[in-house]
Amino acid sequence: MQKASSLLNKYEEDFDNLSSINPGWSSDLRNKAMDTFREIGFPVRRKGNEKWKYTNARPIADVEYSSGKFEKMDSNDIKLIAPWHESWINLLFVNGHYQETFSGSLSTNIQISNMASNDLAENLTSNVGGIMDYSDDGFAALNTAFMSDGPIITVPEGENSGIVINLIFFNQGLSDTVNYPRVLITTGGNSIVSVIENYVGGSGDQTFTNSVSEIYVGEDATVNHYRLMNETDDTYDVGYGRVRIDTNGAFNSRSFFRGCGIGRYDLNVSIEGENASCDLQGLYFTNGAQHMDNFINIDHVRPNCQSNLFYKGILAGRSRAVFGGTVLVRKEAQKTNSVQSDKNLILSPHAEVDSKPALFIYADDVKCAHGATAGNIDADTVFYMRSRGIDLEAASRLIIYGFAGEIIDKVEIPELRSYLGESFLSSLPSHRFEF
Amino acid sequence: MADQKVISRQTGVEDTQYKWGFEFDIESDVAPKGLNEDIVRFISAKKKEPHWLLEWRLKAFEHWVKQGDDASPKWAKVKFENIDFQDIIYYAAPKSSDDAPKSLDEVDPEILEAFDKLGIPLHEQEKLSGVAIDAVLDSVSVATTYQDTLKEAGVIFCPISEAVQKYPDLVQKYLGSVVPYSDNFYATLNSAVFSDGSFCYVPPGVRCPIELMTYFRINEADSGQFERTLIIADEGSYVSYLEGCTAPMRKSHQLHAAVVELVALKDAEIKYSTLQNWYPGDKNGEGGVYNFVTKRGAARGENSKISWTQVETGSAITWKYPSVILQGDNSVGEFYSVALVNNYQQADTGTKMIHIGKNTKSTIIAKGISAGKAENTYRGQVSILANADNARNFTQCDSLLIGDECGAHTVPYIEVRNPTAKMGHEATTSKVNDDQLFYLQQRGIDLEEANYMIINGFCRGIFKELPFEFAMEASQLLRVSLEGAVG
Numbered sequence: 001m002q003k004a005s006s007l008l009n010k011y012e013e014d015f016d017n018l019s020s021i022n023p024g025w026s027s028d029l030r031n032k033a034m035d036t037f038r039e040i041g042f043p044v045r046r047k048g049n050e051k052w053k054y055t056n057a058r059p060i061a062d063v064e065y066s067s068g069k070f071e072k073m074d075s076n077d078i079k080l081i082a083p084w085h086e087s088w089i090n091l092l093f094v095n096g097h098y099q100e101t102f103s104g105s106l107s108t109n110i111q112i113s114n115m116a117s118n119d120l121a122e123n124l125t126s127n128v129g130g131i132m133d134y135s136d137d138g139f140a141a142l143n144t145a146f147m148s149d150g151p152i153i154t155v156p157e158g159e160n161s162g163i164v165i166n167l168i169f170f171n172q173g174l175s176d177t178v179n180y181p182r183v184l185i186t187t188g189g190n191s192i193v194s195v196i197e198n199y200v201g202g203s204g205d206q207t208f209t210n211s212v213s214e215i216y217v218g219e220d221a222t223v224n225h226y227r228l229m230n231e232t233d234d235t236y237d238v239g240y241g242r243v244r245i246d247t248n249g250a251f252n253s254r255s256f257f258r259g260c261g262i263g264r265y266d267l268n269v270s271i272e273g274e275n276a277s278c279d280l281q282g283l284y285f286t287n288g289a290q291h292m293d294n295f296i297n298i299d300h301v302r303p304n305c306q307s308n309l310f311y312k313g314i315l316a317g318r319s320r321a322v323f324g325g326t327v328l329v330r331k332e333a334q335k336t337n338s339v340q341s342d343k344n345l346i347l348s349p350h351a352e353v354d355s356k357p358a359l360f361i362y363a364d365d366v367k368c369a370h371g372a373t374a375g376n377i378d379a380d381t382v383f384y385m386r387s388r389g390i391d392l393e394a395a396s397r398l399i400i401y402g403f404a405g406e407i408i409d410k411v412e413i414p415e416l417r418s419y420l421g422e423s424f425l426s427s428l429p430s431h432r433f434e435f
Numbered sequence: 436m437a438d439q440k441v442i443s444r445q446t447g448v449e450d451t452q453y454k455w456g457f458e459f460d461i462e463s464d465v466a467p468k469g470l471n472e473d474i475v476r477f478i479s480a481k482k483k484e485p486h487w488l489l490e491w492r493l494k495a496f497e498h499w500v501k502q503g504d505d506a507s508p509k510w511a512k513v514k515f516e517n518i519d520f521q522d523i524i525y526y527a528a529p530k531s532s533d534d535a536p537k538s539l540d541e542v543d544p545e546i547l548e549a550f551d552k553l554g555i556p557l558h559e560q561e562k563l564s565g566v567a568i569d570a571v572l573d574s575v576s577v578a579t580t581y582q583d584t585l586k587e588a589g590v591i592f593c594p595i596s597e598a599v600q601k602y603p604d605l606v607q608k609y610l611g612s613v614v615p616y617s618d619n620f621y622a623t624l625n626s627a628v629f630s631d632g633s634f635c636y637v638p639p640g641v642r643c644p645i646e647l648m649t650y651f652r653i654n655e656a657d658s659g660q661f662e663r664t665l666i667i668a669d670e671g672s673y674v675s676y677l678e679g680c681t682a683p684m685r686k687s688h689q690l691h692a693a694v695v696e697l698v699a700l701k702d703a704e705i706k707y708s709t710l711q712n713w714y715p716g717d718k719n720g721e722g723g724v725y726n727f728v729t730k731r732g733a734a735r736g737e738n739s740k741i742s743w744t745q746v747e748t749g750s751a752i753t754w755k756y757p758s759v760i761l762q763g764d765n766s767v768g769e770f771y772s773v774a775l776v777n778n779y780q781q782a783d784t785g786t787k788m789i790h791i792g793k794n795t796k797s798t799i800i801a802k803g804i805s806a807g808k809a810e811n812t813y814r815g816q817v818s819i820l821a822n823a824d825n826a827r828n829f830t831q832c833d834s835l836l837i838g839d840e841c842g843a844h845t846v847p848y849i850e851v852r853n854p855t856a857k858m859g860h861e862a863t864t865s866k867v868n869d870d871q872l873f874y875l876q877q878r879g880i881d882l883e884e885a886n887y888m889i890i891n892g893f894c895r896g897i898f899k900e901l902p903f904e905f906a907m908e909a910s911q912l913l914r915v916s917l918e919g920a921v922g
Binding site: 048050331334344346347348349350351352353354355356357358359360361362363364365366367368369370371372373374375376 | 509510819821834836837838839840841842843844845846847848849850851852853854855856857858859860861862863864865866
């Protein structure tokens with residue numbers, strides 16, 4: 001990592017402004033994070049930088065961004081670009097700032113607070129920054145230094161009404177602005193909650209979204225987490241998910257990527273209780289000059305746990321997709337069962353996929369497997385369809401839909417599934433598998 | 436390395452140790468410790484090398500000094516103390532090359548004995564299978580057998596130092612053409628100070644009638660071994676080449692930084708097999724060889740094929756990635772590997788398959804076995820470049836863990852830039868199956884033997900890629916290396 005001191009001035013200016021208006025409870029954390037950011041800067045070093053081996057952070061580091069300001073949006077406009085439903089709790093954040101809860105009721109036991117508030121009880125704020133280790137990561141440090149607004153979702157013990165919380169982070173696309181969405185989800189024992197995080201918006205101007213979500217999965221609790229990235233090609237997005245799972249807990253993640261210039265989702269799941277599980281699945285579709293990097297770590301700390309990592313990608317245009325999956329099985333994590341797979345369908349001769357599914361194993365009584373594939377559809381598959389009277393275009397479309405549908409079908413919220421089916425699949429390119 | 440050493444190395448000839456006119460005894464067989472420009476010149480002079488080679492060495496040395504210690508690769512999953520490059524002897528010859536034995540009978544009995552210990556009796560091998568052996572002791576080639584048979588076939592197989600004298604055009608044309616001197620930290624070091632190694636040229640249309648073998652041994656204490664092997668298979672030829680390595684037990688670590696370059700032209704095939712059994716260090720991880728090797732083959736011509744088979748049981752640290760650059764259309768690359776680590780050994784090994792030509796194919800089968808407190812990493816890269824239409828790759832990496840204090844890691848890098856490519860990677864990690872162990876024990880086979888049988892079966896697919904006689908030895912090596920790991 002390397003300091004780009006001349007470019008940090010804007011960040012320093014914004015940091016001073018923020019410090020003067022921001023609530024006291026976070027100032028220690030923010031000051032420390034800013035110190036770290038000043039020290040390590042952005043991860044722009046190319047040589048020997050394994051974490052950023054296939055993604056160059058330089059284009060992001062080279063722009064002077066200033067913090068996004070709140071502007072009121074018509075929530076009807078938002079409904080057009082992000083999934084929402086009346087039965088969900090829908091929260092809107094514009095340029096990183098909370099606007100309103102535009103539908104759904106808060107008459108549940110789930111408590112949602114705003115980080116911007118000055119009078120938060122300590123039990124709400126004590127977990128902020130608890131899992132996100134920013135010590136060697138400039139982007140995470142930056143988000144922590146600038147966090148000022150964002151939901152703190154607290155799910156009480158036994159809450160299992162199946163409520164869906166829909167968080168929409170809308171980026172208005174004002175030139176050279178940066179937003180810092182920050183989410184904290186804490187779940188009590190035996191609870192179930194579903195959370196959708198939407199990163200949407202952008203314009204023809206250069207913007208940057210830098211988000212961090214911290215999720216605590218309590219004992220016997222289940223968190224279903226959905227993450228949609230759908231921004232314009234002029235937006236850079238570096239997001240983090242940090243998850244800690246307690247005994248018997250389950251974390252299910254479905255991540256969908258459709259748009260942004262350079263996108264990176266760094267998801268790190270630490271399985272710290274016995275008999276816990278995580279199931280992380282994702283679908284990325286890249287086109288044009290887009291670049292998407294999924295950087296995923298699963299850390300098996302305790303025995304008898306399961307993890308499944310399954311990502312699929314469709315690449316068109318001159319785009320590039322990066323998959324870095326790492327499963328670490330620590331010495332105590334005996335009887336771990338872990339599967340990891342990354343499958344890529346390349347539609348264009350100019351696209352590139354770089355996949356690095358790694359395993360680090362220190363326990364002997366485990367079953368771990370990983371696989372990766374990249375390339376084209378089998379000619380036989382197309383031939384079979386053609387022989388059934390399906391024309392080439394329809395057959396090709398079916399194959400691509402089927403490839404993507406495998407992940408979309410796993411979405412358990414019906415409204416979201418149909419939204420993804422419509423909006424995601426319709427954006428897939430038309431392609432002809434010719435042999 | 437301590438800071439002051441860095442400074443001294445970077446000032447080259449002004450190094451305090453060798454400051455005012457380093458007194459070289461050209462007749463001496465061991466160069467003084469340390470590395471500077473004079474040492475490079477000394478090695479070159481000792482080998483009576485032509486000017487171009489000295490120039491090449493000096494360029495490499497200059498590059499190595501310029502890039503500094505920071506350039507040494509840090510990404511491998513191995514831990515070791517920094518190497519003091521001034522504490523190494525860069526040239527150690529057992530005797531003057533004029534006294535080199537003319538036949539196997541004149542070879543130092545210690546070498547023959549070493550071969551016997553390894554399970555590869557030199558005499559027996561010679562009679563049994565007709566393997567031409569080039570034995571390299573420390574830095575100098577001491578014996579090459581079977582010269583007559585090879586001469587008849589037109590195959591050139593000799594120490595590279597001899598090839599530099601006799602076939603300078605061939606050496607100049609191909610040396611550094613696959614692994615340039617600036618390739619990586621250790622290859623650069625090797626380019627500057629390489630002392631000997633094997634050279635092989637198979638002329639067009641010739642199928643080399645016998646297996647070629649080089650046997651390496653580090654003997655001198657504190658010496659490093661920097662051999663350089665260059666094999667060229669001209670159009671339509673075939674050669675099978677084997678290398679074996681051992682080192683005596685020493686308390687200190689010894690550096691082995693070799694470079695192997697293979698060139699396969701149109702329709703040619705090279706099969707390269709390695710039984711690596713450098714001293715792995717003792718039970719507490721003291722001593723052992725640092726095996727930092729750059730091996731790369733260029734499948735340059737159409738329909739050419741390069742196949743690497745390696746059985747890695749030795750070395751305190753193994754850092755090597757035998758690679759194939761698939762340049763020619765329809766060329767084939769293969770990598771078969773068994774890497775076994777026990778006690779405190781560390782291995783970070785794998786391969787690189789770079790698909791450039793159309794219809795290129797590569798297969799990677801890697802088996803890793805970890806026991807004791809050892810760490811074993813498979814690290815492999817498969818790149819399918821934009822022009823490599825219809826490229827195919829299949830990769831399978833399996834790891835076996837014995838005991839709960841070792842580690843087994845798999846780090847594949849897959850880079851695909853062509854939509855017609857088909858690439859698949861599979862990997863599994865598990866321990867020796869309890870049911871299988873139970874079954875064998877129930878049949879009266881003791882635990883250690885049962886484990887050995889299962890592990891041997893696990894590696895069978897790789898052993899069968901080795902030439903017949905060596906498959907047996909590989910299996911023996913496995914047994915020796917596994918001693919004490921189970922039960």
